[in-house]
Amino acid sequence: MDSDKLEQYRPETEHRRSFFSLRWLVVILASYLTLFSHLSSANFPVLFVFMLLFAATNVAIVFVPTAWFSSSSGQRAISICDLFFVTITFYLLRIPGTYLYLAFILIFALAVIWSELKVVLFSLLVVSVLFGLFNYFRIQQFEFAVNMEQFLTLSLFFVVSMFYVFLSRQLKRDARLSMDVLEEKRNAEIMVEITRGLSSSLKTQDVLRVVGNRLREVLDAVECSIIGIDPKTGDAAEMVRTQGSESSDRKVDLAAVPELKEAYDGRKMIFRDVGEQSVAVVPMIAQDNVLGLIYVIGRNTGRPVSERTIRFFEIMASTAANALRNAQLFEEVEHRARTDFLTGLPNHRYFQATLSAELGRAQRHSHPLSLLIIDLDYLKIVNDRFGHPSGDMVIRAVAETIRLGCRDFDFAARYGGEEFTVILPETPLPGAILVADRIREKIAQVEFAGIGRITASVGVSNFPLNALSKEDLIRAADQALYIAKNGGRDRVAYFNYQLVGK
Ligand code: GH3
Ligand code: MG
Numbered sequence: 160m161d162s163d164k165l166e167q168y169r170p171e172t173e174h175r176r177s178f179f180s181l182r183w184l185v186v187i188l189a190s191y192l193t194l195f196s197h198l199s200s201a202n203f204p205v206l207f208v209f210m211l212l213f214a215a216t217n218v219a220i221v222f223v224p225t226a227w228f229s230s231s232s233g234q235r236a237i238s239i240c241d242l243f244f245v246t247i248t249f250y251l252l253r254i255p256g257t258y259l260y261l262a263f264i265l266i267f268a269l270a271v272i273w274s275e276l277k278v279v280l281f282s283l284l285v286v287s288v289l290f291g292l293f294n295y296f297r298i299q300q301f302e303f304a305v306n307m308e309q310f311l312t313l314s315l316f317f318v319v320s321m322f323y324v325f326l327s328r329q330l331k332r333d334a335r336l337s338m339d340v341l342e343e344k345r346n347a348e349i350m351v352e353i354t355r356g357l358s359s360s361l362k363t364q365d366v367l368r369v370v371g372n373r374l375r376e377v378l379d380a381v382e383c384s385i386i387g388i389d390p391k392t393g394d395a396a397e398m399v400r401t402q403g404s405e406s407s408d409r410k411v412d413l414a415a416v417p418e419l420k421e422a423y424d425g426r427k428m429i430f431r432d433v434g435e436q437s438v439a440v441v442p443m444i445a446q447d448n449v450l451g452l453i454y455v456i457g458r459n460t461g462r463p464v465s466e467r468t469i470r471f472f473e474i475m476a477s478t479a480a481n482a483l484r485n486a487q488l489f490e491e492v493e494h495r496a497r498t499d500f501l502t503g504l505p506n507h508r509y510f511q512a513t514l515s516a517e518l519g520r521a522q523r524h525s526h527p528l529s530l531l532i533i534d535l536d537y538l539k540i541v542n543d544r545f546g547h548p549s550g551d552m553v554i555r556a557v558a559e560t561i562r563l564g565c566r567d568f569d570f571a572a573r574y575g576g577e578e579f580t581v582i583l584p585e586t587p588l589p590g591a592i593l594v595a596d597r598i599r600e601k602i603a604q605v606e607f608a609g610i611g612r613i614t615a616s617v618g619v620s621n622f623p624l625n626a627l628s629k630e631d632l633i634r635a636a637d638q639a640l641y642i643a644k645n646g647g648r649d650r651v652a653y654f655n656y657q658l659v660g661k
Contacts, residue, residue, distance in 0.1 A: 160329060177474070183217060209244065212244070213351060215238060216244075220237065224381060244654075273301060289298070315545070315580070339467070349373060352373065352479060353369060353475070353479075364399065366454050366479070370399075371401045371453075374453065375455070378439075378455055379457065381456050381458065382455070383455045383456075384397050384399060384401065384452055385397070385398050385399045385400075385443075386451050386452045387450065389534055395411040395413050395419075396410050398482055399412075410609055419440055422441070422452055424654055426444060426449060428440065428441045428473075432459045433459075436457055436458065436459055437456075437457050437459045438455070440453070440454050440455075441453040441455075441472045442476065443477075443480035443483060444476070445477075445480035445483065446484065450483050453472075453475070474632075482656060496508075499573040501555060501573070504561075504571055504579070505570065505571075505572040507575055509572060510570070513570050513572070514629055514633075517570070517584050518622060518629050518632065520584070521584065521585075521622055526584070527585065527622060528584055528586065528622040529583040529587070529619060529620065529621045530583070530590060530591075530621070530635075531580060531598070531617055531619055532574065532578060532618045532640045533580070533598065533599075533617050534579075534615060534617075534618075534640055535557060535602075535613055535615050536615060536649060537576075538550055538553065538613070541553055545609070545610055549610060553613050554573075554577055556605060557577075557579070557602055557605075560581065560601050560602050561598055563601075564594070564598040565581055565594070565598075569583050570582040570584075580636075581598070586657045591619050591653075595617040596617075596651050599614070599616075599617050599650070603649060613651035616640060616650060616651075617643060617652070618635060618636045618638065618641070618652055619653040619654070620633075620653070621653070622634035625654045636654070636655055639652045639654040642654075
């Protein structure tokens, strides 16, 4: 069954259709009885009108919303309406006055209200046996005057009511079964879709958003959020929230929401009804760590949580947890791949990629962009005199000084060895020279114990003043650095516009 047909096929509607057919059967049988046994009686017009009214109720049910029809109160209301019609019909048929009628009404009432077939069958058996005995021995002192025609009429009604009860039970069960099958199928489809969504993205936020959104849709939930938990610190933060557009790293105090705390501490799912709402909390566990909690708030339907829902959540949470773990590992690997191990600054490759992107943006918007290349002066001497670890320590400290000397949207990287670069977006040459000189000054101010002070030379280049392409921009900064070194070091040099023109 493809998804289009799936949408059209609704077990509730099927159930409803069968129920109509059954009621029409009652109408036809009752009309048949009325016509043949009371065609000439004075009650015939009234009986006829009653049959029409009963038929009209069947038509009216067509307009009742399916949700109301399927609810137990809806079904009970329809049953009581039927009971009312049957009682009036019996009254008009002049059958009352016998114990049999009362017994029948009782049985019918039991049948329609509790839909209990066994009770109906048993009572029917008892009543039939009693009726047969009374009729056979003609025990007239009980004033039990029932003729054969009435007996047949009643029998037919018994059969119809039995049929009614039996079929309506069967239909209800069928509807439930098809609903179960459809729900299983829907869950399986959703799982496939979620798994596909998860495997197509390795970004943690994307992974979580896929899970959150699909879960909210499937469960028809009011809100679904995913709370990430740091396995080391136990700090919880809301990573994805499906309601509204806000997706924040909002801190969450697990202790403040009892369901969250219980699910986290006990590593188990929590399903709880809180007033109008029902709350579900499902821990996402991978490799024995609770990576997060799926927190779903839905409408309280009054129904207990089904085994199926629990199983669905279980598979969902473990798939999401593994995908989340993979995404986290991938992000970690990716971060390492673009970070310089010694300084923690972005490495050369990341710098190249960022410069391409920033230069592209500067070209598109015709904004200036400046580049600094910073080279430590005489680091070789430090290495030679104090050893490589001391040189490393100096490089690390200078990296930190450069990082702190930049604005948030500047991009500082380790170019290689004892060379650093800083990309300064939206910065004209004079501004870049100021930044470069400030960084140079800060580096020179640091006193290294046992080593003394280390200075740095800085070359500055600018788009579009000195170069239009990435390679030229780097080359221009390099040449400016050469000028700074030649000029005596511990200074900033920029590539002269006239020099470029030569
Ligand atoms: P200047 O740049 O002022 O001309 O002198 P310098 O001594 O800094 O320049 P040179 O290019 O001659 O040497 C660079 C030195 O930087 C060589 C190497 O020992 C040192 N160096 C490069 N990378 C590292 C590193 O990762 N750790 C340490 N300790 N030293 C490094
Ligand atoms: Mg150097």
